[in-house]
Amino acid sequence: MFKHFLRLQWKSFFRSSSFGKSMAIKILMGFFSLYLMAVLIISGGGLYFILRKLVPDQNPLWVVSQYMVYWVLIELFVRYFMQKLPVMDIKPLLLAPIKKSAIAHYILGRSAASWYNLMALFFFIPFGIVLIVKGYGALNVWTWILGIFALVLCVNYVNFLINKSDKALIGIVVLVFGLYAMDHFGLIPVKEVFGPLFHALYAYPLAVLVPLALSVMVYWANFRFLKTHISLEGALKVKTKEAKTSELAWTRRFGDLAPFLQLDLRMIWRNKRTKSQVWISLLFVFYGLIFYTQDIYADMKVMHCFLGIFMTGIFLSNFGQFIPAWDSSYYQMMMSQNIPLRKYLESKALLITVSVVVMFFLTIPYVYFGTDVLAINFASALYNLGVNIPVILYFGSFNKKRIELDQSPFGNMQGTSATQFLIILPVLGLPIALFALFHFIFSFQVALIVLSAMGIIGFALRNYFMERITEQYRKKKYGMIAGFKEKNG
Incomplete structure (x- = not known):
């Protein structure tokens, strides 16, 4: 047997239809x-x-x-x-x-x-x-x-x-x-x-x-x-259970973004795979202890930059790289409604922004290992907010693989494509390369200023970036819908 x-x-x-893909x-x-x-x-x-x-x-x-x-x-x-x-x-x-x-x-x-x-x-x-x-x-x-x-x-x-x-x-x-x-x-x-x-x-x-x-x-x-x-x-038999609802009244202060934000928060809380992203992000706050406590890494500012980008942007990377595949089961329905695509993307950006801010505050105790560590984490958070959020949303327009939220969080590769591997380069590799370049050519302070300035410039151009990203999603709309229909994709 x-x-x-x-x-x-x-x-x-x-014999699976997704075998070749x-x-x-x-x-x-x-x-x-x-x-x-x-x-x-x-x-x-x-x-x-x-x-x-x-x-x-x-x-x-x-x-x-x-x-x-x-x-x-x-x-x-x-x-x-x-x-x-x-x-x-x-x-x-x-x-x-x-x-x-x-x-x-x-x-x-x-x-x-x-x-x-x-x-x-x-x-x-x-x-x-x-x-x-x-x-x-x-x-x-x-x-x-x-x-x-x-x-x-x-x-x-x-x-x-x-x-x-x-x-x-x-x-x-x-x-x-x-x-x-x-x-x-x-x-x-x-x-x-x-x-x-x-x-x-x-x-x-x-x-x-x-x-x-x-x-x-x-x-x-x-x-x-x-x-x-x-x-x-x-x-x-379809599994049924009493739904635990929450008004999430505090989200109403965000105006038109509130319905989308409420939908994302409920999705994160009710599904194991999305909820696991929150737990993993919180656990990675302790990742710095592996390096900050070792004398060999005390003067390795580039490594500290990696830690800053990684810890403050862990939820940005883990959750953001699968936008909008998290909504793949009902994405077709959303796109058939009179829903402003710009507002939908801005709600995603707002959710990730909050995560970066929270992760930065959780890393503040690392100031125990020196004010330089706090300065790097602050500059990294600025860079994540200003640059990496638009980047992660842009790459999301290439996601065409469906995610079943009721599946195991990491036991399967649903939603994973070449995009998830390529996105590491601009999100993690680029800021570290820029920091290393200006740190070795000029000084540590100049590298911090460059990283922070790019984040601030990204903030200033946020409306421009969001408009371009929205247009990109409109162009890819029907291809994404077709991809999300493939349940074995």
Whole structure:
């Protein structure tokens, strides 16, 4: 039966109407996967030597075991956004003489072989091989790796149980930061508490039975859930739930833009893929800590410029690059109404403007690392507001691929085309190149002035740019409508 299901999936993949259109993206993602696999293998193989250099007085395996609790929670958090259940189109299967248990086992079994689970093996197996070469017991090392993979499967199946719960997501975030805070401030020695539990997988090989048993239990819980909910009535019935409405009265101050702004805000809040853009943007506020806390980057102003553009414009890039594909399911209806296209685009610009301002204020605490950092972030925010917003809206006129908002946020490539890759150059590459050019030829102050001046000039020419962009959308109107009609595009 598994072979039969796999053959159906294979035919569905190659007979899809979008197969030829998206082949280039599939090939590109394939090369990216190979690159990531190579990075994981090299990192896993080199981890032993890195830890020997950083903490020469500690056992590398013990150090890794101490941080495994954070790894488990962070992986669960990442999977919440990125991984989706490999659900088949089960409606035709329910009419055939196929047991529900077979369908459920196939769905769960296929998820066990997903890329997210294999990533852990690509990392930990090279690490384990190095440990064996360095004299660690082979049996103990392999039981440790087996125990880690069993925990990976636990995370895999737990994600399916909590994936629709925002409360579970908040709980994971609170737990990660709570454990780190308690450990950092010495309230509870988290690493000393959980370290022995993970290290026991090596010290006591029979301990591997615990994570194996947990993975079986979570698998069985998923199986029972799927078997109960797989039914023809459930597959055909349209999911309905009480809508949570909000007046959003405060948006009325924006006049004619208010209806469009309300529509965008409700779309962002009600759909997982758009909501995830907000969460990811807020989390990337902490991205600067990776670089600002390292002495090697202290005098690298170009790197600080990259951080400024990236952190203040993260929502601009993630959300803006798919404008107007977010509205693809009803874009045809909107364009058939007497709706001012200029107002529609201005509402998008206003939403992104607010995001840039908010992200800048959230990065103000980085002034702790120097006033230069604050100055760069301010100049970067100005550049994003004045230049990158018109640029991102202009490139949006080339979007012709439909996005289904009820799909997984990152597990699919819906809406992705060559435009999303090309847009990196003007949005991220150009301001960094300009800053680097004026910084090395003249001075840091001149580079800041140039970046800020371009943002201010962009503000001054905003009406002109919006008029040109509106004309571009009018020219591309029917091509975009035709593209958005293709549900498999």
